[in-house]
Each structure stands twice: as C-alpha cells, then as structure tokens.
Amino acid sequence: MCTTIFELKKKVIIIGSGFSSLSAACYLGKAGFDVSIYEKNLDFGGRARQFKEKGFTFDMGPSWYWMPDVFERFFNDFDKKSSDLYEIKKLNPAYRLIFDNESHLKIGDSIDEIVKSFEKIEKGSGKKLIKFLNESKDNYDLAVTDMLYKMPGKSIFELINTKTISKINLFVSNIKSQINKIFKNRKLRSALQFPVLFLGAKPSETPAFYNFMNYADFGLGTWQPKNGFYDVVKSMINIAKENGVKFYNNSPVDKIIVKNNTISGIIVKKLLIECDILISGADYSHTEQLLEKKYRQYSEKYWSNRTWAPSSLLFYIGLDKKINDLDHHNLFFDTDFDKHADEIYSNPKWPKSPLFYLNITSKTFNHTAPKGCENLFILIPIATDLDDNEKTREKYFDLVIKRIESKINQKIKNNIIYKRSYCIKEFKDDYNSFGGNAYGLANTLTQTAFLRPKLNSKKVKKLYFSGQLTVPGPGVPPAIVSGKLVSDLIIKDEVNF
Ligand SMILES: Cc1cc2nc3c(=O)[nH]c(=O)nc-3n(C[C@H](O)[C@H](O)[C@H](O)COP(=O)(O)OP(=O)(O)OC[C@H]3O[C@@H](n4cnc5c(N)ncnc54)[C@H](O)[C@@H]3O)c2cc1C
Structure with a gap:
C-alpha cells in the first residue's frame, strides 16, 4: 500500500526565517506538508535582513553573492530562474584587495584577466594559477555539484568514494601551506587565502580540499542583485507562499514541547502551537536550550569547545x-x-x-x-x-x-x-547567537560533514535542525543546501511506501 504525503498533510513548524528555513519551507510546502514559519524578529530573512534609512539601503549581513549555480539549482527546483525573479550583475572588478604602501590588486571578472594580473606581480604565477584553478574546479565539481546535495552528515561513508580517496592528501594538508608552496608573493597568497575565510577558520586550519572556494571566486565570479542580497530573501519568501507556507513574525519560540520522546509543539508568547514535525533554523546551540535538559544532545562544554x-x-x-x-x-x-x-x-x-x-x-x-x-x-x-x-x-x-x-x-x-x-x-x-557569532561553526577538519551537529535529533523523534551550525556549514549557498538536505530527510522519513 502507498500512502502519499498529500493525504497526511502533516503539520511542520519551522523556527526562524533565515535562508535554511526558507529553503526547507519551500521544499516541504511543495511536497504537500502544512508548513508555518515562526520568526522572533519583525523582519524575515535572519542574518540577511535589510533596512532602509534616509534613502540608503543596507543589507545587514551577506554581501558576497558567490556560487550562482547553487541559487540557480534552488530556483530550478521550483521551475524558475533567478533572472525571472531579480536583476543581477557580474561585478568587474569582482573586488579590490588593498595592501600597505598604497598598493592594491583588482580581481577581474574572468580567469584570463586574473592570470594577467598575477603574472604582472610574480613572473610565472599565471601558469601556476591556471594549474591550481584546474584542481580547484575539479574539487568544486566533486564537492558542490556532485556530493554536497547527497551528504546529510550521517556517516563517514558519505565522504568516501574513489574520487575523494584519490584526494586524501587534500584533507590532511591545509590550504595555507598548499598556497604558500605554489606562490611566493604575499599579495597573491592573500588573494588566494581570502575565500576560505567564508568557511570561518584560519586558512592554516582549513583542509586544502576547500580550495574549491578559489574556483567559486575566480572561476564563477562575484555577483550583485539589483536591490541587494535581500532580493534573494524576497524571492524565496514568494516561492514559499506560492507553496502554501504561512509566515508569523514577532513570534519568539520560548520552549519546545516533547511528549513520549516525540515533538509535540512549541510555546510562543505562552501559547501552545502543536505540530507533527519541527525544524529549527535558529542557531543549533540556542534551539537545544529550548528543550528540557534530558532531550539535549550536546553539552555546554561541547559548544564552548567548538571553533x-x-x-x-x-x-x-x-x-x-x-x-x-x-x-x-x-x-x-x-x-x-x-x-x-x-x-x-x-x-x-x-x-x-x-x-x-x-x-x-x-x-x-x-x-x-x-x-x-x-x-x-x-x-x-x-x-x-x-x-x-x-x-x-x-x-x-x-x-x-x-x-x-x-x-x-x-x-x-x-x-x-x-x-x-x-x-x-x-x-x-x-x-540568539552563541557568543555572538556572525556565521556559525567553522568548517575545520574536525567540524566537517559527519563531524558537524546532526540534521536530526537522536533524542527527540521528529525534531530536525538546519542552518549554518549543521551541514554543510556557514554561508548563504550552504544554508540553502542545508534546507534542501533536511527536507529530503523529512520527506524520506515521512512518506511510507
Ligand atoms: C555580517 C555577515 C556577513 C556575511 N557575509 C556573507 C556573504 O557575504 N556571503 C555569504 O554567502 N554568507 C555570508 N554570511 C553568512 C550567511 O549570512 C549565513 O550563513 C546565513 O544567512 C545563515 O542562514 P541560517 O538559515 O543558518 O540562519 P539565520 O540567518 O541566522 O536565521 C536564523 C533565524 O532564526 C531566528 N531565531 C533565533 N531564535 C529564535 C527563536 N527562539 N524563535 C524564533 N526565531 C528565532 C533568528 O531571528 C533568525 O531569523 C554573512 C553573515 C553575517 C552575519
């Protein structure tokens, strides 16, 4: 017998309205769940909110629109293209690095241009850059295009395949030493180490495999939506609404209610709101504080010891x-x-x-x-x-x-x-950010993939997590993927064949 989700219409509550929550809401709404988002702030979008004052527009958080393929893949899943939703421009120069002694380096909008800039600074570096970017692209294709969407972080085996085994040296060496071995000039080294700062840790503590961020940077380019990053938030909210998602702002979740080790509901302003499934896109460490102690998976010490x-x-x-x-x-x-x-x-x-x-x-x-x-x-x-x-x-x-x-x-x-x-x-x-962190848990070797906090609770049935503290990690594209991974998990858990 086959029972579809449309007959069940299970009620899903999502805490928070950051990118991971919006992404999960869109996918689950489309799959036929009854989805509601509860956001503590007045504005939706989480760390990517926007405000306008005295005629000035400010995106509050993210400003680097990288990895356009991830945004495109999300919109394609809803039969749309980003160009249907917002105007976007590839920046040239992508950015400028300012060094001491009045010098600077402009990063152009194509690999050819960047190679020329490198060559002017260090003879022979252009050729080396092309070789480095070929490996970086190979890693991007493997990590982002192939593996990212298939890695809910459940086990080490998600990481192991013939391609990753052949790259094992890139997991045990760090990106700083890899770059410093190839390039001598300080400016070029800085330009190549900068992208991994998005992953939240020092380049010396980030596995060299993450050099795929260099392809994201130089190969795919830096983009800007016409009205700022908030264009993406607005588009995702619209898609969520088209798929029946309900939005509640000014609604802080004060407590998560568990009955028989299973999610039962949330308390918002003293009101009990029941649900069958709960996803929290709020910071993981905070979400656990909303549970009775016996239902928490990670201790205070665990969170304090993270990078x-x-x-x-x-x-x-x-x-x-x-x-x-x-x-x-x-x-x-x-x-x-x-x-x-x-x-x-x-x-x-x-x-x-x-x-x-x-x-x-x-x-x-x-x-x-x-x-x-x-x-x-x-x-x-x-x-x-x-x-x-x-x-x-x-x-x-x-x-x-x-x-x-x-x-x-x-x-x-x-x-x-x-x-x-x-x-x-x-x-x-x-x-409710732990220690006031801006963008979550860093992606170091010991905080990567299956070593990150899990997408689903091991102690409470029907409780899930999304966002920058779980898989894949910090940044807008990973947050969007995180929403997809958690919704895939729920759809798999809930649809009985
Ligand atoms: C200053 C800054 C610059 C950044 N720059 C970039 C960049 O250039 N490019 C890039 O890709 N990424 C960037 N990032 C990272 C990126 O913005 C984040 O990784 C991403 O937006 C996180 O999304 P999320 O879904 O994990 O959670 P969040 O955006 O943090 O959303 C969580 C939501 O949960 C809500 N919440 C918390 N507690 C409760 C509660 N009890 N009840 C109800 N709601 C609750 C919060 O209000 C928030 O809205 C930047 C981040 C910051 C802060």
Whole structure:
C-alpha cells in the first residue's frame, strides 16, 4: 500500500526565517506538508535582513553573492530562474584587495584577466594559477555539484568514494601551506587565502580540499542583485507562499514541547502551537536550550569547545558625497593577517590592527543611496564573546575611517549623515547567537560533514535542525543546501511506501 504525503498533510513548524528555513519551507510546502514559519524578529530573512534609512539601503549581513549555480539549482527546483525573479550583475572588478604602501590588486571578472594580473606581480604565477584553478574546479565539481546535495552528515561513508580517496592528501594538508608552496608573493597568497575565510577558520586550519572556494571566486565570479542580497530573501519568501507556507513574525519560540520522546509543539508568547514535525533554523546551540535538559544532545562544554566562525563589528554608514578610488567590494589587507587571525582564534581579544572589509553597493547600483551619496558597510572580523561596549565600537570606528581616508586621500568623517553599529550584543539579542557569532561553526577538519551537529535529533523523534551550525556549514549557498538536505530527510522519513 502507498500512502502519499498529500493525504497526511502533516503539520511542520519551522523556527526562524533565515535562508535554511526558507529553503526547507519551500521544499516541504511543495511536497504537500502544512508548513508555518515562526520568526522572533519583525523582519524575515535572519542574518540577511535589510533596512532602509534616509534613502540608503543596507543589507545587514551577506554581501558576497558567490556560487550562482547553487541559487540557480534552488530556483530550478521550483521551475524558475533567478533572472525571472531579480536583476543581477557580474561585478568587474569582482573586488579590490588593498595592501600597505598604497598598493592594491583588482580581481577581474574572468580567469584570463586574473592570470594577467598575477603574472604582472610574480613572473610565472599565471601558469601556476591556471594549474591550481584546474584542481580547484575539479574539487568544486566533486564537492558542490556532485556530493554536497547527497551528504546529510550521517556517516563517514558519505565522504568516501574513489574520487575523494584519490584526494586524501587534500584533507590532511591545509590550504595555507598548499598556497604558500605554489606562490611566493604575499599579495597573491592573500588573494588566494581570502575565500576560505567564508568557511570561518584560519586558512592554516582549513583542509586544502576547500580550495574549491578559489574556483567559486575566480572561476564563477562575484555577483550583485539589483536591490541587494535581500532580493534573494524576497524571492524565496514568494516561492514559499506560492507553496502554501504561512509566515508569523514577532513570534519568539520560548520552549519546545516533547511528549513520549516525540515533538509535540512549541510555546510562543505562552501559547501552545502543536505540530507533527519541527525544524529549527535558529542557531543549533540556542534551539537545544529550548528543550528540557534530558532531550539535549550536546553539552555546554561541547559548544564552548567548538571553533566558531568570527563575530563582527559592523558599521552601516550613509555618506553625503561620492568616494573616489574604491570599488563595490574592498578588502583592507593593509595590516598583518596572521596577527589578526591570532586575535580572533588563538588568543581572543580586540584586535590591535585589524583587517576589514568595506562594501559600497551604490558603486554598482546608484539607487541604493540618494543621488550624489554613497552607502558604506564596514565589517571588522572579531573573536566571539568579547566585551562589547560603545566606547570600544567608537575606537574602531575612528580607526577604520582614518584608514579609509588615508587610502582614498579624501576626508569623509564630516560627511557622515547616517551611522549605525552592530556587534556581539545585537548578534546575541537578535539571533540568539552563541557568543555572538556572525556565521556559525567553522568548517575545520574536525567540524566537517559527519563531524558537524546532526540534521536530526537522536533524542527527540521528529525534531530536525538546519542552518549554518549543521551541514554543510556557514554561508548563504550552504544554508540553502542545508534546507534542501533536511527536507529530503523529512520527506524520506515521512512518506511510507
Ligand atoms: C555580517 C555577515 C556577513 C556575511 N557575509 C556573507 C556573504 O557575504 N556571503 C555569504 O554567502 N554568507 C555570508 N554570511 C553568512 C550567511 O549570512 C549565513 O550563513 C546565513 O544567512 C545563515 O542562514 P541560517 O538559515 O543558518 O540562519 P539565520 O540567518 O541566522 O536565521 C536564523 C533565524 O532564526 C531566528 N531565531 C533565533 N531564535 C529564535 C527563536 N527562539 N524563535 C524564533 N526565531 C528565532 C533568528 O531571528 C533568525 O531569523 C554573512 C553573515 C553575517 C552575519
């Protein structure tokens, strides 16, 4: 006998409205489940929310649109293309790396252009880059196109196949040493080590296999949706609604109710809301706190001992004039990267002389700032759980503004007409984030695939997790894949043949 899900109409509740929750909601809605999203904040989108002030538009979190194939694959599953949903532009230059001594390196929008830039800096490096990117593409095809969607992180065997076995050396060596062996110049090394920062750990602690991020960067390019990253959030919300998903904002889940070791419902503002299946896309560590202690899978010690992706000190700034010599994405690598990384991971403290990232979407799409103005988003990576106060934020604000002014040879401090800061306190208050982390658990060798927190609870039936603390890991494309993996698991568990 075959019972379809359409006859059952099981009730699924999803906690949170980040990318992983939205992705899971779309897939489960399409599969015929009765899906509702409960979000604690007023706005949907999680870390990818957006706000507008004084005519300036600011994406609050993600700004690097990489791996367009993952977005496309998601939309294709709903018979759509990203171009049906939003306008998007490939950036050229993709980004600019700013070094000390006034020098910089612009990364073009094609491998040919990038090879030429490399060759100008280090003779012979162009040829080496082509060889390196061939391996990187091979890893991308294996990891992202082939394996990622088939790896719910249940067992080590998901990782083992003839292709991965032939690459075992890339799992036990790290990306920093691999790059440093091939390239001598400091600028080129920085350019090639930068992409793995998205994975949340130091390049010296990230397996060399993750060099597929270099193909994502140089091979697939950096893109920008016309109205910002929030175009993607809006499109996913629309697809979810088309598939019957209901959305509730301002609805913090205070408790998860379990009966007979099985999910029974959630408590929102003292109200019990029952369900058959619960997925939490909220930070995993927080979700477990919503359960009675006996139902938690991981201890406080477990979470404290993880390698967390950094937190960030962020500034959203509206400027009443145009900036001269900068691009859409600018990485200020004008100080010592190793020292800063040490102050994030090994010896956590406020960094003495941090690297930082400056994004100006109005450089590409004018309408994201008023005429003649510019919107600046500044991100300083910092360790989690530091003492976060106004005085410290101001100190770093002055520091980065001075470094920007000195780089562009233009005063901007007195032209600031809008300013908002965001740091550890807000990451905790807004997202219930462990230690105020910005983007989850790092992808180190011991926190990869089946070694990450699981998609389903071993202690409570019908309880599932999605998002950047579980598989595959941090970043928007992995969060979208995470929603797909968890919904595949549920569909498999629930549909009886
Ligand atoms: C500053 C910053 C910059 C980034 N830059 C990039 C980038 O350039 N490119 C990229 O690909 N990725 C980037 N990322 C990472 C990316 O944004 C995240 O990995 C991704 O958005 C995480 O999605 P998620 O579904 O795991 O969860 P989240 O977006 O964290 O969503 C979780 C949701 O759960 C809600 N929630 C928490 N507790 C409760 C509760 N008790 N009840 C109800 N709701 C609750 C939260 O409010 C939130 O909406 C960045 C992140 C940050 C913070």
